[in-house]
Amino acid sequence: xxxxxxxxxxxxxxxxxxxxxxxxxxxxxLRGLFWYRQDPGKGPEFLFTLYSAGEEKEKxxxxxxxxxxxxxxxxxAPKPEDSATYLCAVQEETSGSRLTxxxxxxxxxxx
Amino acid sequence: EPEVTQTPSHQVTQMGQEVILRCVPISNHLxxxxxxxxxxxxxxxxxxxxNNEISEKSEIFDDQFSVERPDGSNFTLKIRSTKLEDxxxxxxxxxxxxxxSVGNYGYTFGSGTRLTVV
Numbered sequence: 001x002x003x004x005x006x007x008x009x010x011x012x013x014x015x016x017x018x019x020x021x022x023x024x025x026x027x028x029x030l031r032g033l034f035w036y037r038q039d040p041g042k043g044p045e046f047l048f049t050l051y052s053a054g055e056e057k058e059k060x061x062x063x064x065x066x067x068x069x070x071x072x073x074x075x076x077a078p079k080p081e082d083s084a085t086y087l088c089a090v091q092e093e094t095s096g097s098r099l100t101x102x103x104x105x106x107x108x109x110x111x
Numbered sequence: 112e113p114e115v116t117q118t119p120s121h122q123v124t125q126m127g128q129e130v131i132l133r134c135v136p137i138s139n140h141l142x143x144x145x146x147x148x149x150x151x152x153x154x155x156x157x158x159x160x161x162n163n164e165i166s167e168k169s170e171i172f173d174d175q176f177s178v179e180r181p182d183g184s185n186f187t188l189k190i191r192s193t194k195l196e197d198x199x200x201x202x203x204x205x206x207x208x209x210x211x212s213v214g215n216y217g218y219t220f221g222s223g224t225r226l227t228v229v
Contacts, residue, residue, distance in 0.1 A: 034217055034218070036220075041200075041223075041225075042222055042223070043115075043117075043202050043220035043221050043222045043223045044154065044202070044220045045220070046217035046218065046219060046220075047217075048217075049217050087154065089154075095167075096159060096166060096167040097142055097144075097159055097166070097167070097206075098144075098156040098159060098167055098169070099146075099154075099156060099218065100156070101153045101154040101155070102153065103152075103153050104153070
């Protein structure tokens with residue numbers, strides 16, 4: 001059973017067209033939820049960590065939010081350089097410090 | 112900004128050969144990890160290492176795999192007898208304990224080693 005599910009798998013936006021990416025998770029106890037950006041052939045680049053429902057974090061055009069069952073990554077007025085795969089990962093209370101990743105959402109922003 | 116450094120960036124090896132992937136974690140980090148990503152698939156946890164010993168490992172991390180921190184700065188992953196299905200990107204990651212972190216706390220990943228087994 002998948003613990004972390006991301007949707008959509010792929011998303012195409014026009015420059016300036018805001019949207020949201022979803023990460024649904026099923027864990028017995030959440031220690032942290034992490035968002036990463038991954039460019040082709042590169043390692044995941046850390047964006048945000050969220051710990052409890054209701055928490056929000058922002059960085060430039062990105063805003064991450066967390067509920068008890070899912071997290072959203074909101075992208076406001078995206079630019080072509082925001083094109084990447086966005087990964088969600090969870091750390092469970094019962095699984096030490098390992099991260100469990102979702103499949104990712106591949107975002108393409110057209111100029 | 113501090114980085115996790117991985118070498119080589121690309122390694123091609125013949126099936127059955129041993130490979131060693133190398134990582135230099137961020138100097139003041141205390142937890143070290145290896146993950147892998149098979150092409151087109153999700154990033155998967157392999158092993159975590161803390162206080163000079165394995166703290167957790169996944170089902171993937173069988174007897175063919177081993178990790179070492181030989182000199183206090185390098186962190187290595189060895190695959191003793193490579194198989195075709197070991198072909199993947201291997202990522203090293205490190206982190207501080209949360210209590211020592213300030214601001215937006217997270218795991219830092221390296222750029223990866225692309226391992227191709229032929």
